[in-house]
Amino acid sequence: MPPSASRPYSIKIFLPHGDPDGLRVIGKSNWTGTGVVFNRTAYQEAAKRPEITKTGVYILVGPSEDSSLPTVYIGEGDPIKPRLDSHYAGKDFWTWAVFFTAADGSLNKAHVKHLECRLVELAKAAKQANLDNVQTPQPPTLAEAELADTESFLADMLGIFPLLGLSVFEARAATARGKTMLFLKGTDIEAQGYESSRGFVVRKGSQAKKQTVPSYPDGTANLRNDLIRQEVLIKQNDTYAFSQDYVFNSPSLAASIVLGRNTNGRTKWKDKSGKTLKELQTSEANQEATP
Incomplete structure (x- = not known):
């Protein structure tokens, strides 16, 4: 509901x-x-x-x-x-x-x-x-x-x-209809997502790296383990796959979960033309500031 x-x-x-x-x-x-x-x-x-x-x-x-x-x-x-x-x-x-x-x-x-x-x-x-x-x-x-x-x-x-501050009852942030779809590609993996009012949504079927780097932050590693334990991330050959849409607090946290390393999601998530999320947000801000 x-x-x-x-x-x-x-x-x-x-x-x-x-x-x-x-x-x-x-x-x-x-x-x-x-x-x-x-x-x-x-x-x-x-x-x-x-x-x-x-x-x-x-x-x-x-x-x-x-x-x-x-x-x-x-x-x-x-x-x-x-x-x-x-x-x-x-x-x-x-x-x-x-x-x-x-x-x-x-x-x-x-x-x-x-x-x-x-x-x-x-x-x-x-x-x-x-x-x-x-x-x-x-x-x-x-x-x-x-x-x-x-x-x-x-x-x-x-x-x-x-x-x-209690956002634990909604599996979906919002419908993806009308949202700018963003993509993140890594070696052998690809993920899709979009921004919503609740955070950054990684879509069902997106892939995530199976391995993480030694320098992976503890907090992000704990969240990744939570997602694996709760079967949000499920094994799929040599990668993980998202079993449902999942909301993250930020595009960077979403990208770090997908790539298995700490990263800037605003430069990693891109639209179908290759523009980064940062570029899209900057363009929108400039348009709103133009009288």
Whole structure:
């Protein structure tokens, strides 16, 4: 399901304590949902919020050991507070969290079970995080109208996550239609990609070098190992191939993964006429600056 970013909308962020790095309450135009974002160190403040006593869904986020991808745990609670109390005491990995409830109390146990199931499903498909969930939740049976309403609630959540720096639920950044396709060629490999609002997308079927150079940066090597482990990169004869579209933070990171060495993606990715991404961006900037 795509996020609800295809239509204009506004996000409201309320800072109850006046601290932009502290607890935040998130609202969205024409939406009954409410999100509460907080650092682990501010959990005692979050635990006093009235929203935490309602039925809802939550995501715990933290760094991963031996991995460049974040670790996330997705859960639901009816109400939320006992579940988060348990995780505050028993789960050490998370450094911040967000939970969502309905301001009008319209979410019930079946609704949040569905949201939990769908978020786990989306995170597994995107492969942008390490899931701490041991068991895969089973979807509840919902009436057609309830299912539609719950999927609409999910779409609104997905439109908020990237603004919180949580981009782990979308496998595709955007359609490639209308994008300038870029190519990267190396010895025995070729990759295709394009720029999107979320980053640089390497397309399914692109190839990557099997070997890396000794000077390969540790962070990039860890990400490459993550992609191999999650089968985003799969062995194909003497190379790797991308099994799905994958979003990288920058064209340079994408190029470094493809080539197995540190490189400048803005000079390596080229369009079909041979112009580099840097040249294309410079040309666009000059055109916009011309009155």
